[in-house]
Amino acid sequence: MLGYITKIREISERLLKEGKVDMVIGFRKGTVPMMNEPCVVKNPENVKELVWDSNCGINLANYLTDRKEKIGVVAKGCDSRNIVTHLIENKIKRDQLFIIGVPCKGMIDRHKITSMFAKEIKEVVEEENRIIVRGDDYEKIFKKAEVLQENCAICIHRNPVIYDELAADLVEEQKDVDRYEDVRRIEAMPAEKKGNYFDNLLSACIRCYACRNACPLCYCLTCFVDESRPQWVGKSINPTDIRTFHFLRAYHCAGRCTDCGACERACPMGIKVREFTKKLEKDCFELYGWEAGMSLDERPPLDTYRPDDPDFIK
Amino acid sequence: MKVVKIDKRNWAGKLEKLKESYRLFGPVKDNEFHIFERLDKGELPDFNYFNTRLSPKSIIYPQSETMLEFSLDKSKENHHILKETDTDCSPRAVIGIRPCDAAAFLLVKRNFDTAEHKDPYWVKAYETTTFVGLACNNPQATCFCTSAGCGPFYEEGLDLLLVDMEDHYFAKIITSKGENLLEAAGWNTGTDADPAGKQIKTMKQEAEAKITSSITTDKLKDKTTTDLFDAPFWEEVAFACINCGTCTYVCPTCWCFDIQDEVNGYSGIRMRNWDSCMFPLFTLHGSGHNPRSTNMQRVRQRFMHKLKYYMDKYDNGIQCVGCGRCIRLCPVNIDIRKVCDLMNSYGD
Ligand code: SF4
Ligand code: SF4
Ligand code: SF4
Ligand code: SF4
Numbered sequence: 232m233l234g235y236i237t238k239i240r241e242i243s244e245r246l247l248k249e250g251k252v253d254m255v256i257g258f259r260k261g262t263v264p265m266m267n268e269p270c271v272v273k274n275p276e277n278v279k280e281l282v283w284d285s286n287c288g289i290n291l292a293n294y295l296t297d298r299k300e301k302i303g304v305v306a307k308g309c310d311s312r313n314i315v316t317h318l319i320e321n322k323i324k325r326d327q328l329f330i331i332g333v334p335c336k337g338m339i340d341r342h343k344i345t346s347m348f349a350k351e352i353k354e355v356v357e358e359e360n361r362i363i364v365r366g367d368d369y370e371k372i373f374k375k376a377e378v379l380q381e382n383c384a385i386c387i388h389r390n391p392v393i394y395d396e397l398a399a400d401l402v403e404e405q406k407d408v409d410r411y412e413d414v415r416r417i418e419a420m421p422a423e424k425k426g427n428y429f430d431n432l433l434s435a436c437i438r439c440y441a442c443r444n445a446c447p448l449c450y451c452l453t454c455f456v457d458e459s460r461p462q463w464v465g466k467s468i469n470p471t472d473i474r475t476f477h478f479l480r481a482y483h484c485a486g487r488c489t490d491c492g493a494c495e496r497a498c499p500m501g502i503k504v505r506e507f508t509k510k511l512e513k514d515c516f517e518l519y520g521w522e523a524g525m526s527l528d529e530r531p532p533l534d535t536y537r538p539d540d541p542d543f544i545k
Numbered sequence: 546m547k548v549v550k551i552d553k554r555n556w557a558g559k560l561e562k563l564k565e566s567y568r569l570f571g572p573v574k575d576n577e578f579h580i581f582e583r584l585d586k587g588e589l590p591d592f593n594y595f596n597t598r599l600s601p602k603s604i605i606y607p608q609s610e611t612m613l614e615f616s617l618d619k620s621k622e623n624h625h626i627l628k629e630t631d632t633d634c635s636p637r638a639v640i641g642i643r644p645c646d647a648a649a650f651l652l653v654k655r656n657f658d659t660a661e662h663k664d665p666y667w668v669k670a671y672e673t674t675t676f677v678g679l680a681c682n683n684p685q686a687t688c689f690c691t692s693a694g695c696g697p698f699y700e701e702g703l704d705l706l707l708v709d710m711e712d713h714y715f716a717k718i719i720t721s722k723g724e725n726l727l728e729a730a731g732w733n734t735g736t737d738a739d740p741a742g743k744q745i746k747t748m749k750q751e752a753e754a755k756i757t758s759s760i761t762t763d764k765l766k767d768k769t770t771t772d773l774f775d776a777p778f779w780e781e782v783a784f785a786c787i788n789c790g791t792c793t794y795v796c797p798t799c800w801c802f803d804i805q806d807e808v809n810g811y812s813g814i815r816m817r818n819w820d821s822c823m824f825p826l827f828t829l830h831g832s833g834h835n836p837r838s839t840n841m842q843r844v845r846q847r848f849m850h851k852l853k854y855y856m857d858k859y860d861n862g863i864q865c866v867g868c869g870r871c872i873r874l875c876p877v878n879i880d881i882r883k884v885c886d887l888m889n890s891y892g893d
Contacts, residue, residue, distance in 0.1 A: 269877055270785060289785075342577075346578075435576065437794050439789045441790070445789075445877075467816060500598070501578075
């Protein structure tokens with residue numbers, strides 16, 4: 232990872248010094264294990280703050296929405312696909328951006344690792360492909376592949392799809408991954424079981440909206456759950472209202488979601504919110520052969536109409 | 546000061562007896578993390594935890610709480626008239642609350658229970674509850690209670706303090722409410738306090754020494770509020786914040802709420818739900834104007850309220866007990882310890 236960091240700092244420093252950008256958006260080291268903080272660097276002297284490791288799971292495209300400055304942005308595979316989506320949806324302009332592409336090796340799952348230990352985790356360090364978890368009187372070593380975020384374990388676009396300069400050589404993409412094993416499992420459930428499954432999934436939700444707010448797609452000025460005239464959804468922790476929020480949010484992301492996992496990573500309650508968005512991601516793939524954010528030249532399937540579109544309303 | 550020794554062998558039986566006179570709440574493991582819940586028959590609190598992910602504030606102040614009820618059915622007498630909701634006001638006891646979380650209720654009390662105004666829902670719930678604390682023998686790396694006005698063995702806000710001594714608990718009696726609870730369970734109240742008191746004191750010192758994290762607040766009081774408000778660091782502090790409700794919802798000292806009417810068919814309720822200063826809607830006026838329309842203004846509000854306005858208004862410390870939940874759970878790692886230090890040292 233050291234090579235990545237050096238290169239990210241070097242590019243950022245050059246961009247800022249040459250006045251090519253007003254700011255660089257990247258990550259700085261966090262104050263607790265398995266967390267880094269998205270940050271902005273405006274002064275070339277401060278590029279030393281920038282870091283890169285397996286705790287950069289927040290999607291930085293989320294920090295570009297409607298900005299007016301010239302921006303250098305650090306972008307792993309999924310971030311770059313959300314940048315493409317932002318460009319298509321006019322949330323930022325291509326000539327405002329200098330994309331520092333980061334060929335990604337996946338992010339580690341902080342929820343999963345935390346839940347594996349009854350004792351407090353004091354430190355998590357990373358050595359090429361190994362993750363070492365330490366507490367007061369223990370140490371455990373994992374292969375990185377064992378503790379990847381679920382979306383990263385099945386990611387087939389780790390290399391940025393759009394960039395101006397790379398922070399490292401491109402990585403080999405994962406092949407022969409079964410991306411939808413979990414969705415198929417839920418699809419196969421009878422209706423009642425499915426209902427119970429979703430109710431259980433959401434039973435701990437506190438409606439903090441961290442999932443929505445961490446998502447680069449959720450940029451509506453007023454989200455439907457926040458509308459008051461008319462008020463579409465109740466505001467309490469009533470399970471129907473909570474379910475309505477999650478289902479509708481997932482639909483709003485259909486054909487746009489890149490499965491970056493920022494929502495799931497952000498959730499303080501460890502709720503697997505991707506189970507909703509992923510079903511729609513799968514449908515878009517199966518119905519339209521569509522993967523979001525892969526190209527600037529094609530409109531997303533749900534904002535275009537073609538006479539030969541499949542008839543999916545049953 | 547009286548200390549009672551509770552043998553762990555008859556802990557379960559006595560708790561069961563206690564359920565005859567109190568509704569008990571305690572930490573239980575739900576999926577992957579602990580949460581405070583009503584303890585049903587045969588259910589024991591699980592003390593094998595650092596602290597619950599969500600604070601126990603919801604026991605006194607639920608996230609969604611019905612305040613009043615009404616009927617819109619014109620054929621009914623008293624239709625369109627709000628009436629009080631029946632709530633169960635029988636005695637309750639929270640078993641195993643951490644000292645910081647109990648102290649948090651005292652900070653919140655300054656808002657909900659004043660000489661001029663009493664929030665009937667909060668006050669009733671608070672007054673009918675007995676708080677049995679569990680001292681923290683092993684604080685976490687993100688706990689900074691000792692520099693936030695309380696500590697791992699802090700007693701204010703508690704009626705009883707339990708100290709885990711491996712094969713037994715010591716229960717230190719702090720108030721008469723606590724003493725009553727011990728009697729109701731049938732725990733003998735006459736133990737020789739001196740040696741126990743010494744042991745507790747040693748454990749307390751050991752626990753305090755294990756707290757590695759701290760904030761400095763000594764200069765906050767004398768800072769000019771408007772200087773801090775206009776400080777240049779807010780943009781940077783706020784950059785990563787996604788304005789979710791996490792930090793405020795998990796915080797034991799955040800108290801803001803929003804009132805809503807909900808109607809189902811002809812019957813309706815007026816309820817209050819937790820609200821968060823991090824949400825844009827929080828300050829949106831009917832006119833459409835929003836005095837805190839930017840991310841930075843909202844982040845500034847949270848920290849200024851906790852660390853400066855509260856201090857200015859009550860002259861009694863900060864509105865934070867150092868439980869560390871907001872640090873552990875913020876999805877983008879905004880750390881109140883860092884912000885507090887920025888504020889405390891600003892302009893030096
Ligand atoms: S989804 Fe792919 S590109 Fe995104 S963080 Fe995971 S491995 Fe990297
Ligand atoms: S982040 Fe988690 S708890 Fe918060 S609204 Fe989303 S699913 Fe619910
Ligand atoms: S500080 Fe963190 S937890 Fe609080 S609103 Fe911002 S992102 Fe959410
Ligand atoms: S501000 Fe954070 S550390 Fe302080 S009491 Fe609230 S959640 Fe705990």
